[in-house]
Amino acid sequence: MTKLIKEQVLSYQKRWQTVNLIEIEELRNTTLAEKLQKTVALMAFVQAMEQKDTIDSEEVKVWERWQQLREKFHV
Numbered sequence: 049m050t051k052l053i054k055e056q057v058l059s060y061q062k063r064w065q066t067v068n069l070i071e072i073e074e075l076r077n078t079t080l081a082e083k084l085q086k087t088v089a090l091m092a093f094v095q096a097m098e099q100k101d102t103i104d105s106e107e108v109k110v111w112e113r114w115q116q117l118r119e120k121f122h123v
Contacts, residue, residue: 080120088118 091114 084117084121
């Protein structure tokens with residue numbers, strides 16, 4: 049590996065480490081309401097994909113609890 053290539057690889061790795069640190073910080077700063085909203089969006093996606101017929105009774109209870117949270121936080 050030539051010196052130029054090695055420097056490019058190290059620079060590339062350093063940039064991605066910086067990106068990862070920024071992403072971790074953004075996740076730490078995400079509010080509970082934002083996390084709940086993202087979870088609700090994922091759950092809506094699952095429903096849209098018509099996966100509901102494969103859900104067992106325990107999962108239905110979980111869905112009901114999430115619905116209660118949505119109602120409480122007005123999401």
